[in-house]
Amino acid sequence: MSDSVKWSSVKSYKDIRYEVSGDGIAKITIARPEVRNAFRPQTLFELEDAFRLARDDISVGVVILTGEGPLAFCSGGDQRIRGDDGYIGSDEVARHGVGRLNVLDLQVQIRRLPKPVIAMVAGYAIGGGHVLHLVCDLTIAADNARFGQTGPRVGSFDGGYGAGLLARTIGLKRAKEIWFLCRQYDAQQAYEWGLVNAVVPLEKLEEETIKWAHEMLELSPIALRMLKASFNAADEGLAGVQQLAGDATMLFYMSEEAQEGRDAYVQKRRPDFSKFPRRP
């Protein structure tokens, strides 16, 4: 497989792009470079739709999340449309003057998506944009990438994955430093802390990310799916157990033993499980 790709657009959106490589990769791009790819509710609803498409497309094995242009991956919530109780969009809820915190659903969706998601970061990954790269499975950073949280400066905080997963990823003291001081960190520092998997020259960013995607596409999709669910399970409580158990049920359904139960019911006979070993 060549590590350069000709992307094809699958569906048109206002704030994002959804493209596929034709050989197993989907690329989702936040396309609001004029605000450093800050997200508004519309952006998040479109991202949710695109991630759903990537999940349901059985030809897609790896998803890349990125931002348009070299200046930013994402700068978090669009502060210009932040109301007094969340972000005000143009949807039905917003028309009643009610704000909403929308990015949390997207974070969960990325974590639950049963395929590896790579954050491809050029420029700023800041605020809610920093949490988005954090919830991705892997991060490939360009050498111009800059990371940080701004919540306490702009009157916000993400005490869920933004705090907890950050602490699990780089350690409690460093996570507290990032949130309590609101400093920015360069790509090399992020790499040394284990916040990103690799740092490459900006002009090689996509090529390198695709290389990582191609390496994963060579591997067993079910093994990758089970590993992703396993890495997340302990942090997710019963929802994590549910996902792993659901995968176990999926695998069991594929066995003759489970199919005997189904067939017996449909054929209105007693199931015969006698040929299936009671495994030690």
Ligand SMILES: CC(C)(COP(=O)(O)OP(=O)(O)OC[C@H]1O[C@@H](n2cnc3c(N)ncnc32)[C@H](O)[C@@H]1OP(=O)(O)O)[C@@H](O)C(=O)NCCC(=O)NCCSC(=O)CCC(=O)c1ccccc1C(=O)O
């Ligand atoms: C990202 C910067 C460091 C980039 O700096 P620089 O390169 O110098 O560019 P600027 O000149 O500052 O910016 C260019 C242009 O973009 C506008 N812009 C940048 N970021 C934003 C933004 N987030 N919102 C709106 N507009 C933005 C900027 O104003 C300029 O516009 P001009 O018209 O050209 O002047 C720097 O830009 C920066 O620090 N940006 C702000 C980063 C920030 O504070 N982000 C918000 C953090 S809070 C957050 O993300 C909420 C998360 C959240 O959504 C959430 C959290 C917890 C629970 C739930 C939720 C939820 O669901 O909402």
